Amino acid sequence: MRGAHRSFTRRGLLTGTLGSAALLAGGGTLTGCGTPAAQQTEEGCVSEDLSGAERTLAFSNWPQYMDVDEDDESRRPSLDGFVSRTGIQVTYTEDINDNNEFFGKVQNQLAACQSTGRDIMVLTDWMTARMIRLGWIQKLDRSKLPNVEANLLPSLRNRPFDTEDQYAIPWQSGLAGLAYNGRVTGEIRTVDELLTRPDLKGRVTALSEMRDTMGLLLMSNGHDPTDFTAAQFDDALTKLRRAVDSGQIRRFTGNDYAPDLAKGDIAACVGWSGDIIQLGFEDERIKFVVPESGVLLWSDNLLVPNRAGHKANAEELINYYYDPTVAAQLAAYVNYICPVQGAQAELEKIDPELAANPLIFPDEAMLAKAKVFMALDEQQEREYETKFQQVIGA
Amino acid sequence: MSAPAHVPTASGEQPASPAPAARPGRHRFLPYLLLLPGAAWLFLFFVVPLVQLAAASLYDPAGSLSTGYALTWSFDNYPAALQAYWPQFGRSFWYAGIALVLALLMGYPLAYAIAQKAGRWKHLLLVCVIAPMFTSFLLRTLAWKTILSDNGWLVGLLRDVHLLGPDGRLLATPVAVVLGLTYNFLPFLVLPLYASLERLDRRLLEASSDLYASPLKTFRRVTLPLSMPGLTAGTLLFFIPATGDYLNAELLGTPNEYMIGNVIDSAFLVRLDYPQGAALSFLLMSAILAVVFGYLRNAGTRDVL
Numbered sequence: 297m298r299g300a301h302r303s304f305t306r307r308g309l310l311t312g313t314l315g316s317a318a319l320l321a322g323g324g325t326l327t328g329c330g331t332p333a334a335q336q337t338e339e340g341c342v343s344e345d346l347s348g349a350e351r352t353l354a355f356s357n358w359p360q361y362m363d364v365d366e367d368d369e370s371r372r373p374s375l376d377g378f379v380s381r382t383g384i385q386v387t388y389t390e391d392i393n394d395n396n397e398f399f400g401k402v403q404n405q406l407a408a409c410q411s412t413g414r415d416i417m418v419l420t421d422w423m424t425a426r427m428i429r430l431g432w433i434q435k436l437d438r439s440k441l442p443n444v445e446a447n448l449l450p451s452l453r454n455r456p457f458d459t460e461d462q463y464a465i466p467w468q469s470g471l472a473g474l475a476y477n478g479r480v481t482g483e484i485r486t487v488d489e490l491l492t493r494p495d496l497k498g499r500v501t502a503l504s505e506m507r508d509t510m511g512l513l514l515m516s517n518g519h520d521p522t523d524f525t526a527a528q529f530d531d532a533l534t535k536l537r538r539a540v541d542s543g544q545i546r547r548f549t550g551n552d553y554a555p556d557l558a559k560g561d562i563a564a565c566v567g568w569s570g571d572i573i574q575l576g577f578e579d580e581r582i583k584f585v586v587p588e589s590g591v592l593l594w595s596d597n598l599l600v601p602n603r604a605g606h607k608a609n610a611e612e613l614i615n616y617y618y619d620p621t622v623a624a625q626l627a628a629y630v631n632y633i634c635p636v637q638g639a640q641a642e643l644e645k646i647d648p649e650l651a652a653n654p655l656i657f658p659d660e661a662m663l664a665k666a667k668v669f670m671a672l673d674e675q676q677e678r679e680y681e682t683k684f685q686q687v688i689g690a
Numbered sequence: 691m692s693a694p695a696h697v698p699t700a701s702g703e704q705p706a707s708p709a710p711a712a713r714p715g716r717h718r719f720l721p722y723l724l725l726l727p728g729a730a731w732l733f734l735f736f737v738v739p740l741v742q743l744a745a746a747s748l749y750d751p752a753g754s755l756s757t758g759y760a761l762t763w764s765f766d767n768y769p770a771a772l773q774a775y776w777p778q779f780g781r782s783f784w785y786a787g788i789a790l791v792l793a794l795l796m797g798y799p800l801a802y803a804i805a806q807k808a809g810r811w812k813h814l815l816l817v818c819v820i821a822p823m824f825t826s827f828l829l830r831t832l833a834w835k836t837i838l839s840d841n842g843w844l845v846g847l848l849r850d851v852h853l854l855g856p857d858g859r860l861l862a863t864p865v866a867v868v869l870g871l872t873y874n875f876l877p878f879l880v881l882p883l884y885a886s887l888e889r890l891d892r893r894l895l896e897a898s899s900d901l902y903a904s905p906l907k908t909f910r911r912v913t914l915p916l917s918m919p920g921l922t923a924g925t926l927l928f929f930i931p932a933t934g935d936y937l938n939a940e941l942l943g944t945p946n947e948y949m950i951g952n953v954i955d956s957a958f959l960v961r962l963d964y965p966q967g968a969a970l971s972f973l974l975m976s977a978i979l980a981v982v983f984g985y986l987r988n989a990g991t992r993d994v995l
């Protein structure tokens with residue numbers, strides 16, 4: 297063993313490595329003190345618009361959220377129409393699959409006021425609210441959006457997180473309500489039925505999206521999701537906890553409830569109108585229900601992030617999609633609620649049956665029952681989200 | 691935390707030391723030089739993130755994304771996180787433990803059969819063990835959803851033979867989560883075991899039976915000790931990822947089956963509570979390390995460390 301400490305031993309290497317790692321860790325933590333504030337201001341983070349010189353636009357969207365040609369899936373008729381009408385070349389990327397995941401993807405750049413390489417992106421209300429609050433979204437020039445001014449559905453104007461419609465323009469909207477599979481259970485009319493009916497025990501799912509599930513519960517308690525107190529939230533949460541503890545609710549889901557509902561593994565659920573219309577095409581006994589107490593109206597919004605280089609081009613695109621003819625073309629493909637007035641009349645020319653569908657063009661009665669969830673500040677968002685996550689198990 | 695880097699080998703203690711004859715000084719740093727690319731990789735993608743995570747676990751819990759987080763050495767994050775989520779912690783180890791026992795019961799005979807009894811079918815059987823790994827983890831778990839479906843043939847069969855009540859189900863129960871864990875990580879257990887058992891010298895088994903040992907005794911005194919390195923490595927490769935897993939609980943379970951991985955996922959992605967997520971990650975890592983060291987000490991294998 298004479299030469300042992302000289303030679304290359306496993307123990308020596310390990311001690312050395314662990315020792316230097318510990319040293320580095322100590323040094324690293326001392327120097328890397330915390331993270332900087334992510335909050336940006338309009339004055340602090342100025343974006344330059346190159347639209348005059350560059351006729352290009354980078355557009356990030358969710359998969360299957362844009363009409364494609366029936367014969368050639370790589371062609372997108374409405375988008376191609378925009379390109380030929382304006383001469384603006386659009387790079388269209390379907391790289392948004394999940395609001396939280398996408399937030400993780402862009403947060404470092406936006407927190408540091410750097411470009412994400414995107415001129416326009418589509419995010420859901422609550423994420424939109426968070427990004428506006430963080431000062432990460434550019435203000436739009438309303439004078440360049442005459443179609444939006446004229447055609448945006450009244451119930452989608454002046455929403456709580458963007459009271460003057462300056463930052464976020466709806467791309468498509470949808471309802472969060474109840475759904476059931478008529479092959480395995482009878483009709484369901486209220487949230488309370490979903491949460492307590494014995495024959496549904498263990499065959500119910502709710503959405504892991506806090507605002508949708510809690511919004512419906514708040515309304516079932518007679519409270520207003522647009523304006524509620526912490527105590528009212530706790531009441532609704534207690535109701536949910538009871539349904540989880542009793543085993544009534546089987547799981548909390550994202551979009552993945554759809555195949556389970558189709559198979560009949562779950563009999564009823566809290567779900568989104570667009571998914572249920574799709575399922576309804578294949579099996580007419582799968583139905584969407586607007587509960588008496590009310591439904592949640594949400595939107596995915598077109599946003600122009602800070603340091604996007606082509607804001608004016610983006611405004612041209614937004615304005616283009618608020619042309620009722622174009623909106624009808626899109627609505628015929630995506631089956632969500634079309635936020636554009638006048639598109640219904642246009643769709644009647646293409647597909648009268650679809651144009652009569654109240655889940656794509658809701659009537660006054662349905663819109664009267666639809667509410668948008670309150671805009672939460674950062675403190676509330678974390679408090680409510682933590683409480684909700686504890687009930688849903690994480 | 692990922693799995694330990696090397697599978698133990700039978701030759702253990704004398705690593706490649708420089709030849710004593712030729713100028714030792716010149717070769718003294720050679721091993722370190724050879725280690726350099728790997729070490730640099732580990733430093734950039736393991737040590738640096740680890741240090742960042744350690745720092746994040748000590749951030750001021752009152753911080754937020756918009757105001758930023760200050761490093762306040764808040765060691766309180768640890769007890770607070772443990773207090774809030776100890777059930778999920780316990781559940782992770784409990785489920786991974788049951789899954790490990792199940793996997794051992796299935797995996798040991800399987801590895802033994804492939805290594806010793808399969809003859810010319812050996813390679814085909816090995817491919818059968820490995821082939822499912824060619825598809826993604828997510829897809830395999832989703833396939834289990836179909837197999838265990840309430841209206842599937844399996845549940846129908848179990849109901850017919852009254853192993854399940856008329857309203858009984860498999861999906862969205864702890865059983866499904868444990869089955870998913872067992873299935874998904876089984877190859878990690880079988881492959882190292884196979885490698886050990888394949889080298890097993892059959893003459894030793896013959897010698898044992900010549901000396902009047904019963905088959906059981908032969909197994910206990912000869913086969914098992916000789917397969918110990920593979921068993922140890924396989925157990926660790928199975929147990930460590932199974933404890934930290936969150937996909938099986940998410941897809942096959944309900945909120946009542948969520949494991950600590952689900953909590954960490956939601957802390958980072960949904961609740962944006964970075965200090966708590968980081969503290970939980972470190973707690974998980976230290977708990978696993980403690981279990982692993984305890985196990986290795988008792989298993990008497992110094993080969994892994």
